[in-house]
Amino acid sequence: MELLTIIQLCAFLLLTGYVFYLFYHIMYSRYSFIKLGKEESLKPEYKQRFKQIAVNMFGHKTLLKDKKSGIMHLVMFYGFILIQFGAIDLVGKGLVPGWHLPLGSFYPIFVFIQEITVLLVLLATGYAFYRRYVEKLARLKRGWKAGIVILLLSSLMLSIILAGGLEMIWKGHEVNALQPVSSLFVLAFSWLGSNVAGVLFYVLWWIHLLILYTFLIYVPQSKHAHLFFAPINVFIRKLGVPGKLKKIDLEDENAESFGAGKIEDFTQNQLVDLYACVECGRCTSVCPAASTGKMLSPMHLITNMRDHLTNKGAAITSRTPWMPAFAFGGTTANELAVATETELDTPLVGEVVTEQELWACTSCRNCEEVCPVANEHVDKIMDMRRYLVLTEGSLPAEAARALNNIERQGNPWGLNRLDRKNWIDQMDDDNKVVEVQNTESFEYLFYVGSMGSYDKRCQKISEAFVEIMNKAGISFAVLGNEEKNSGDTARRLGNEYLYQMLAEENVELFKNYNVKKIVTIDPHAFHTFKNEYQDFGLPEDVEVYHHSQLISKWIEEGRIQPNKSMMDKITYHDPCYLGRHNNEYEAPRQALSAIPGVELVEMERSGSNSMCCGAGGGMMWMEETEGTRVNTERTEQALKTKPDLIATGCPYCLTMVDDGLKAKDEEKVQARDIAEIIAESLER
Structure with a gap:
């Protein structure tokens, strides 16, 4: 028997050494491939990074957005961790007869936890199989590669159960409540006898080991490499503002591209x-x-x-x-x-x-x-x-045209830059709009943006917000024809050179007029001013607001009071650059909810999962030539709530939803910016 034990130990050591050599080679190869990229310094901020690990890896925060698969993965994740201790226990028993984990009186409880964990993981793998191959969830791949880990994990669990039952028969252990699953096996196969059970135990022991090692070698070469790389990725992820793009050093003479x-x-x-x-x-x-x-x-x-x-x-x-x-x-x-x-x-x-x-x-x-x-x-x-x-020097013709127009006239249409302030002349005499002067002090600079200045429909947003500011007694000014494009469109379309030129000019303009607070109706300008202009010299003490934030604040402070009842059902569309890029979801809803009689209803996709209107990333200025239009799809989602009004907080979104309503021949439902809705609700 000792000879067999020595042979088994030698075979185990040789196999283990070979497997770990293969694993090291695989992981080092991928490490070598990653090292081909450019080095990037990692901001320490370890407290926040470890919090990300705790929340997203151990807490499964993002995974649990899909409750079913989240719970399934949670069981697999923690189950797999616990089972590793069981694997050590089982391997030790096969190498040293009579050995088990030195847990003292806690060992029987550990065995019980292990058996329940194995059962739960088996149920989870069964559900994973169902989701992929029976329910056929559209987002999941089907094929042998996608299912091999389910097979390996299930086989690993079964080998643990079978080995546990065979050990009980082999050692003559009685069935007991602390080994419920293995005991069922004993009751069914007690006729095997001690010697046969002992031989089969070692057969199962080797099967378990081979499955475990196959898993170890296969995983880093498959999509399941995330087991090793995901924790690293979560730890080193970019912290700070989501969606902030890095500044390119265009003066770098050594750059080949x-x-x-x-x-x-x-x-x-x-x-x-x-x-x-x-x-x-x-x-x-x-x-x-x-x-x-x-x-x-x-x-x-x-x-x-x-x-x-x-x-x-x-x-x-x-x-x-x-x-x-x-x-x-x-x-x-x-x-x-x-x-x-x-x-x-x-x-x-x-x-x-x-x-x-x-x-x-x-x-x-x-x-x-x-x-x-x-x-x-x-x-x-x-x-x-x-x-x-x-x-x-390659980009779609429509995008190139928009960028050329921005460069020449400061707006994507190529309209005369001196017509930028013409919208002011359309305002009622009651609504005062002051153009900024060097000698004049003001609290807020209202950055109107190209859409709010030139687009006939979006000019109404500018007018409504001016009306709100005047009623709230806010000291504000506009740049008039001095106002320049924010550059967001240029940056998202890839023209970093044009963006940097506009950013530097705007920063200089803001400094010249000693701007301390900026408010805009455009979430794209809001995002780039608030989060990206600091790379180009905008002082950190300059406060940047989206108009919905200030409207909500002024209502709360009592500066304005929506008194006029509006018996409307309103659904609100979250702009991507206000929501997911800047985590502002509540201010627009709080403002709308303050209107008497309003019923605010949510679309199926809202908040952080809101669907894009289709205009971001410079797509506002490009034609969609494939599939259906994004704005039409989003408008259909809004119409499912049977609203009277579709509220937006972005001139781009308003334009896209408006176009979507026209495409659906929907005349009863209107799309309006929150500034327009709030302005209408104020007593004149």
Whole structure:
């Protein structure tokens, strides 16, 4: 018996050594591939980073947005952690007869917890199989690769149960309440006898070990690599304002290109995203482009980039990414040389990721909001757009026209820059609008924006907000014809050069007039002023507001009082750059709820899961040539609430919803900005 024990121990050590060598090779290869990216310093802020780990990894906050799959994954996650102690216990029993974890009197309770955990994980894997192959959830892939981990995990659990039951028969243990599942096995198979059970125990022991090691080798080479990379990704994720784009040093004389044209142009932190992806499809299921038939799928964007990084990384580093090589077709030196030549010639932008995909993104960040592993899709798309525009000089004709108009006349239509303040002449005499002067003091600079200045429909928003400010007794001024475009459209369309020029000019203008508070009706301008202009010299003490925030504040302070009853059912559409980019969901709702008689109803997709109107990311100025229109889809969602009014907090959103209502021939329902609704509710 001792000889067999020694042979088993040697076989165990040899197999374990080989498996851990393979695991190390796989993980080091992927580490080497990630290191091809640019280095990026990580802001310490460890307290916040560990909080992210606690909330999103251990607390499953994002996963639990989908309660069913969230609970299922929670059981698997904690179950798998607990089962590792059981694996140590089982392996030890197979190597040293009579041994078990040294837990003293707690050991029987540990065994009970282990059995219940195994049962729960089996139920969870069963539900995972049901969701994927029976319910056929649209966002989930189906195929042997998608199901292999379910098979491995289920087999691992069954081997634990069977081994536990066989050990009880082998050792002559009686059935007991602390081993409920194994006891059922004993009752069914007690006729096996002690010797047969002992032999079968070791057969199951090896099966368990082989499954465990297969799992260890397979996981980092599959979509389940997120087990290792997701915690790292959550820890190193970009902190601070969501959706804030990095400033490009356009004066860098050593730069061969701007933006990301090669996989190596991304930062190492961005490349960790690629291996952290779990391919759950949540991002694609909420993407406005994907859901309306566009080519873009955020999940496939990430997985295609991941595969490209793996192949190109293998070519550059001469490391095979797949182990054991024979199981994946092998990689000879000649094959590697061919792969090197092929992969190095494969362009990232245009082939791995098509221009069609890049120009379909509305930068709404819904994909990032639902991603359980903290992937950031939008900044990668924006970096590739920057490469197309700044390095290749390639962008759609409509986008190029809008950017040229902004550069020449300061607005996307190319209308005369001296007509920017014409909307003021349309105001009632009762509504005073003061243009800023060097000698005049004012509390708020009202940044009107191109939509509020030139678009006939959106001028009404500007007029309504001016009326509200005058009734509230607010000291404010406008820039008139001195006002410039905020540059947001230019930046999201990839023209960083034009954006930086406008940002620097605007910052200088704000400083000249000693601006301390800025308010705007445009969430895109609000976002870039509040979060991105600091990179270009805007003093940190300058306060930036969206008009809904101030309207809500003034109502609360009693400066204005919506007295006029409006017996309307209103549904509110959350602008992406106000909500997901700046976490402002309550102010618009509080303002609307203050109107007597108003019934505020929510769409199925609202708040952080609100669907984009389709205008973000510069898409306002581009035609949709694939699938259905995003704004039509969003308007249909709003109409399902049977509203009288669809409220918005953004001139772009208002335009898109207005167009959606026209496309649906809906005449009974109106789209209005919250400023218009509040202004109407004030007693004249």
